[in-house]
Amino acid sequence: METELPTIFSAKRTSFVRTSVIREILKLTVENSNILSFAGGLPNPDLFPKDVFSSVMESVVRENISTAFQYGDSSGYEALRTQIAEKLTDVSWVSSRSITITHGSQQGLDILGKIFMDSDTNVLLEDPVYLGALQAFSPYHPNFFSVPMEPDGPNLYWLEEILSQNKIHVFYANPSYQNPSTYTWSLEKRIKIANLLDTKEIILIEDEAYRYLDFEGKVYPSVSSFRKRNDLTFVLGSFSKILSPGFRLGWVVVPDLYRNLFTAVKQGNDLNSNQFSQVVVSKLLKTMDFDVHLHSIQSFYKGQKESLVSLLGKYLPEVKFSLPEGGMFLWVEYPKGTSKELMEHCLKNGVAMVPGTEFSPASRSSSFFRMNFSFLTKDVMEIGVKRIADVYRDINT
Numbered sequence: 204m205e206t207e208l209p210t211i212f213s214a215k216r217t218s219f220v221r222t223s224v225i226r227e228i229l230k231l232t233v234e235n236s237n238i239l240s241f242a243g244g245l246p247n248p249d250l251f252p253k254d255v256f257s258s259v260m261e262s263v264v265r266e267n268i269s270t271a272f273q274y275g276d277s278s279g280y281e282a283l284r285t286q287i288a289e290k291l292t293d294v295s296w297v298s299s300r301s302i303t304i305t306h307g308s309q310q311g312l313d314i315l316g317k318i319f320m321d322s323d324t325n326v327l328l329e330d331p332v333y334l335g336a337l338q339a340f341s342p343y344h345p346n347f348f349s350v351p352m353e354p355d356g357p358n359l360y361w362l363e364e365i366l367s368q369n370k371i372h373v374f375y376a377n378p379s380y381q382n383p384s385t386y387t388w389s390l391e392k393r394i395k396i397a398n399l400l401d402t403k404e405i406i407l408i409e410d411e412a413y414r415y416l417d418f419e420g421k422v423y424p425s426v427s428s429f430r431k432r433n434d435l436t437f438v439l440g441s442f443s444k445i446l447s448p449g450f451r452l453g454w455v456v457v458p459d460l461y462r463n464l465f466t467a468v469k470q471g472n473d474l475n476s477n478q479f480s481q482v483v484v485s486k487l488l489k490t491m492d493f494d495v496h497l498h499s500i501q502s503f504y505k506g507q508k509e510s511l512v513s514l515l516g517k518y519l520p521e522v523k524f525s526l527p528e529g530g531m532f533l534w535v536e537y538p539k540g541t542s543k544e545l546m547e548h549c550l551k552n553g554v555a556m557v558p559g560t561e562f563s564p565a566s567r568s569s570s571f572f573r574m575n576f577s578f579l580t581k582d583v584m585e586i587g588v589k590r591i592a593d594v595y596r597d598i599n600t
């Protein structure tokens with residue numbers, strides 16, 4: 204029986220909590236195995252290096268038991284922080300001390316929301332935006348502003364308009380292979396926007412979750428690496444897409460000034476991130492040829508992307524999308540009909556994708572859908588695209 208009790212007893216901030224349709228769809232696809240899902244954002248399990256995982260885990264249990272099974276440093280396992288500082292970040296001022304390991308980069312978003320956002324804080328988002336960031340920030344009830352995105356980054360006219368008319372405090376951005384649009388900021392926009400943020404004294408929360416998923420192995424310099432105001436620059440990274448989300452490990456590059464505060468807030472969350480995962484990942488980075496591993500992920504996703512692109516061209520030539528340089532998604536415009544209707548009919552016809560409305564900061568209706576290509580095989584993708592094409596034709600005739 205549903206009661207009013209949760210809303211009577213819960214804190215006010217809970218009324219701002221956003222649910223995730225993606226999680227709901229994932230639940231549906233688990234309950235009903237006939238639904239083919241382009242909705243998730245799951246790395247392909249065939250890319251997990253299972254043999255290396257099992258030998259490294261075994262050696263951690265044998266050789267590192269006293270560290271791996273204990274509480275650890277709230278900022279993270281020192282060896283892993285050093286590896287991240289040396290290999291996986293490009294801001295010049297970084298050292299192991301500026302890295303804090305988090306429970307996935309998602310925890311970093313929550314902690315930064317807690318530190319920087321009040322109900323009168325002006326926060327700028329990309330439109331569309333990563334839904335998990337909206338979920339992390341919404342309970343703090345900031346004033347959200349959003350800048351329209353183009354395939355090469357934010358629309359500069361609108362960005363300058365917003366920044367000149369409002370005192371923006373924080374800009375959250377996902378500049379490489381963005382989730383959901385897969386749009387990637389050009390080098391010119393990275394430099395220009397870094398300068399603009401310096402001039403206007405705006406905190407940048409730069410989400411680099413997909414940094415290493417370029418199909419050709421290119422790595423874009425972070426926007427943060429062009430900033431002079433290091434004290435206003437936070438960079439989030441993640442092992443989820445390059446090793447496995449099961450470890451639940453990410454990191455945040457935290458400027459000196461905020462290091463103690465960040466660690467104290469994290470202690471309130473979880474004391475420290477999963478110590479066993481941290482020791483395992485540190486050993487994995489020492490054991491594996493990481494460049495070869497990244498290359499195998501990049502070329503696999505490139506092939507998957509090409510499959511979905513050619514299937515859409517064959518069965519749904521009327522849909523539109525720009526070709527991504529990397530990542531796991533196509534951001535596809537279905538020009539006719541409403542996305543709600545298309546979504547409902549697709550689910551009934553055994554296929555799922557995520558409607559663009561979910562990624563709109565203002566929940567505006569959208570003719571776009573996010574389609575994931577990392578998970579399904581080409582044959583299964585073909586059945587799924589045919590199902591979508593049937594539904595699309597049905598509701599548009």
Ligand SMILES: Cc1ncc(COP(=O)(O)O)c(C=O)c1O
Binds near residue numbers: 244335412442452
């Ligand atoms: C853009 C973006 N940022 C952050 C995350 C959180 O990832 P994790 O907590 O697994 O590091 C995701 C997950 O899909 C994402 O797409």
